[in-house]
Amino acid sequence: MSETTDPDLDDSVRIADPSIDTDVIDRIESALEEGALADGPEVRAFESEFGAYCRTDHAVATSNGTTALHAALEALDVEDGDAVITTPFSFVASANAIRLAGATPVFADIDLETYTLDPADVERVLAERDDVVGLLPVHLYGLAADVSALCELADEHDLFVLEDACQAHGAAVRGDRVGGFGDAACFSFYPTKNMTTGEGGIVTTDREDVAERVASYVNHGRAENGTGDYDHVRLGHNYRMTALAAAIGRSQLERLPEFNERRRENAAYYDDRLADLPLETPTEPDGYRHVYHQYTIRTDDRDALADGLAARNVDAAIYYETPIHRQSAYETVSTAAAELPRAQRAAETVLSVPVHPALSERDRRVVVEEICDYFHNQ
Structure with missing residues (x-):
C-alpha cells in the first residue's frame, strides 16, 4: 500500500508523500493478535532495532517527538531556574519542551550555511550566564549540527x-549516526519525517540511568518493569507508543536506508541543475552525511518564487518563517528580545522544495523548470 498519488489523476508535486508497504498490514494484524496494543513486545522490538540502528545502548519509544524531548529533559533532571541553550530556528517543540520541563530556553544564533546552532555564539552566551545546565542543538533539515564543537563546550562547562534529531534519521558525522553524540537524543516519526510510525517518537542514549528514567516517565512514573502494577516512584505522563505504531515503525526502519538514499539522489539532481542560479543550495560539510528531510534553498526572492511554484502545483514550504524567540508564545521569555541576525536572515529567505523518495522524474523536472524559469525571466 503506497500513499503515492497516481500522476495521471493529480499533477501536483507534494512537499511530502509517505510510502507505506503492504507488509505493514501483516505486521499490524500480528500486533492485534498479540493483544498488547498500548505497549508490549512490538514496542520493545522496535526500540531494540532503532537503538541498534543508531548504535546506542538504549532506546525508549514515546508517543511523538515532542514527548520524547520532554521526557528526556525530565530524565536529565532539568529543574525550575535552569537554563538550556537552544536554537531559535527550528520547530517550536524544541524550545517548548524546555519550558514544559520547567526550565528556560536561551537562544544562541545559527550558522547560516548549515542552519544549525553556532558553537561560537553558544560560547558567547555561556560567557554571559551562570545558570545554563545543558545544550539542545537541533539537527535541522536532515543535517547534523556541529556536535564535536558543541560536545567539547559541554564537557568544558x-x-x-540533548540532540534534537527529529529531522535527521540516519544523518551522520564522520561515519557516526546522530543519536549517540550527546547524553541523549530524540527522534520524531511524524508522517512527513524520513520514516514514520503515523505518530511517535523515541529517545536514544548510552546512559542506562537516563533510559530508565525516560521509560519510567513515559509510563506514569512507574518503576522499571512496573507496567502491570501501581508502583509509581516518580511523577510521570502517559507518553507510551502503541504497538500498532511500532509495527509500522519496524517496517519503515527497514526501508530507511533506501528512503535516505533516494532523498540524497533527489538532492544531487537539484544541486546539479540549480548550481548556476542566484540562490543558495544546501551545504553538506566534509565528513557529514545529509539525509535531506528538507531540501532548503535561500533567496531574497523567496516569496515570489514560492508563488511561481504554487502556480505549477508544486508544494513549497517555509520552515520557519518566524524564529521561535519572535513567536507570540515567547514574548515573556527572557531572551525573547535577543538580536539573532542569522536566524532572522534565514527566516526571511528560506524555501523548501519537495525532495521526498516518492518524487518521479517528472516531479523533479517540474520543480527545476519552474525555479529556472523564474530566475531566467527576471
Whole structure:
C-alpha cells in the first residue's frame, strides 16, 4: 500500500508523500493478535532495532517527538531556574519542551550555511550566564549540527547535550549516526519525517540511568518493569507508543536506508541543475552525511518564487518563517528580545522544495523548470 498519488489523476508535486508497504498490514494484524496494543513486545522490538540502528545502548519509544524531548529533559533532571541553550530556528517543540520541563530556553544564533546552532555564539552566551545546565542543538533539515564543537563546550562547562534529531534519521558525522553524540537524543516519526510510525517518537542514549528514567516517565512514573502494577516512584505522563505504531515503525526502519538514499539522489539532481542560479543550495560539510528531510534553498526572492511554484502545483514550504524567540508564545521569555541576525536572515529567505523518495522524474523536472524559469525571466 503506497500513499503515492497516481500522476495521471493529480499533477501536483507534494512537499511530502509517505510510502507505506503492504507488509505493514501483516505486521499490524500480528500486533492485534498479540493483544498488547498500548505497549508490549512490538514496542520493545522496535526500540531494540532503532537503538541498534543508531548504535546506542538504549532506546525508549514515546508517543511523538515532542514527548520524547520532554521526557528526556525530565530524565536529565532539568529543574525550575535552569537554563538550556537552544536554537531559535527550528520547530517550536524544541524550545517548548524546555519550558514544559520547567526550565528556560536561551537562544544562541545559527550558522547560516548549515542552519544549525553556532558553537561560537553558544560560547558567547555561556560567557554571559551562570545558570545554563545543558545544550539542545537541533539537527535541522536532515543535517547534523556541529556536535564535536558543541560536545567539547559541554564537557568544558559540565553541561548535558540533548540532540534534537527529529529531522535527521540516519544523518551522520564522520561515519557516526546522530543519536549517540550527546547524553541523549530524540527522534520524531511524524508522517512527513524520513520514516514514520503515523505518530511517535523515541529517545536514544548510552546512559542506562537516563533510559530508565525516560521509560519510567513515559509510563506514569512507574518503576522499571512496573507496567502491570501501581508502583509509581516518580511523577510521570502517559507518553507510551502503541504497538500498532511500532509495527509500522519496524517496517519503515527497514526501508530507511533506501528512503535516505533516494532523498540524497533527489538532492544531487537539484544541486546539479540549480548550481548556476542566484540562490543558495544546501551545504553538506566534509565528513557529514545529509539525509535531506528538507531540501532548503535561500533567496531574497523567496516569496515570489514560492508563488511561481504554487502556480505549477508544486508544494513549497517555509520552515520557519518566524524564529521561535519572535513567536507570540515567547514574548515573556527572557531572551525573547535577543538580536539573532542569522536566524532572522534565514527566516526571511528560506524555501523548501519537495525532495521526498516518492518524487518521479517528472516531479523533479517540474520543480527545476519552474525555479529556472523564474530566475531566467527576471
